[in-house]
Amino acid sequence: MITVVLIGSGNVAQHLLLAFQKAKSLNLIQVLARHPKQIAHLLDEKKIISDYKELKEADLYVIAVSDNAIAEVSSQIPFTYKLVVHTSGSIPMIEIDSKNRKGVFYPLQTFSKSKEIDFSQIPIALEAETKNDLSLLEAVAQSISNQVYQINSEQRKALHVAAVFVCNFVNHLYEIGSEICKENNLSFDLLKPLILETADKILSLTPNEAQTGPAKREDTVTINAHLNFLNKDNQKEIYKLLTQSIIDNGKKL
Structure with missing residues (x-):
């Protein structure tokens, strides 16, 4: 033992x-x-x-x-x-x-x-x-x-950085989503089926295959409407950064 x-x-x-x-x-x-x-x-x-x-x-x-x-x-x-x-x-x-x-x-x-x-x-x-x-x-x-x-150590470092993106950053996005719901008298529970389905899809699809939404479609009308709706600068910046990253990723493929 x-x-x-x-x-x-x-x-x-x-x-x-x-x-x-x-x-x-x-x-x-x-x-x-x-x-x-x-x-x-x-x-x-x-x-x-x-x-x-x-x-x-x-x-x-x-x-x-x-x-x-x-x-x-x-x-x-x-x-x-x-x-x-x-x-x-x-x-x-x-x-x-x-x-x-x-x-x-x-x-x-x-x-x-x-x-x-x-x-x-x-x-x-x-x-x-x-x-x-x-x-x-x-x-x-x-x-x-x-x-x-x-x-090895470099692989572990890479794994840890990747984990921050898929866990810690995602959880922070949940927090932002929760704030938006609360500010508009909505229950965060409404988003939980979407969260679960998004997580479930990644078990059988690649992240790129699972990606949906206005940035994936380059739907600028919806994107601009969302940016106009957001009233906090940090939320706007995060939305812009992630949206552009998704658009750029689509152009690389």
């Missing part, structure tokens, strides 16, 4: 905690958290620590903290030549303190504490310095997910 120590108590850490606990081939022996109360309801309190001096030896240490804290956290692990990985999509593996073996365990998903997730469907991107460490990470990843991939 592979022994694991998890460091962190935020969104990613909490979902990993639950996934690790369910895996029959893993033994989550400790979770180190700055805010123990955030995870007290998720596991035996005897396994929760907040002092690095209390860390036990394990096969794997998973750092699931904010990107700017990874280097500092890794430097405080009081062991040498242990396998230490972070879960970031954008931070280089070399940010982990060099006294230990380095790796990356990147689950590609958006995490919220209040939303349950089926970890078996989450792609996990792995990186390690040696074949043996990569094999260990693969065993851990395969114990919680059916989608495990070995990628």
Whole structure:
């Protein structure tokens, strides 16, 4: 059985905690958290620590903290030549303190504490310095997910940037849509069937095949009407930028 120590108590850490606990081939022996109360309801309190001096030896240490804290956290692990990985999509593996073996365990998903997730469907991107460490990470990843991939640092960076476009930016567009509805006494629920159908189409069509709307048709009458309707400068600029990008993309094909 592979022994694991998890460091962190935020969104990613909490979902990993639950996934690790369910895996029959893993033994989550400790979770180190700055805010123990955030995870007290998720596991035996005897396994929760907040002092690095209390860390036990394990096969794997998973750092699931904010990107700017990874280097500092890794430097405080009081062991040498242990396998230490972070879960970031954008931070280089070399940010982990060099006294230990380095790796990356990147689950590609958006995490919220209040939303349950089926970890078996989450792609996990792995990186390690040696074949043996990569094999260990693969065993851990395969114990919680059916989608495990070995990628290099540049590919992971590209994947993370792409994820920002298809997740974070899209979610912000949902927020803008919600604001427009609210300002005009409409329920955002009216848009949810459209959102679901749009997401469903991408499972069987390419993004270009799935694209519809006035920009795709170069319907300048509708585009100008929309721009005249919008009363916030940032909404107008976003609409113009995305519209022009869709038009330009159509001309390239």
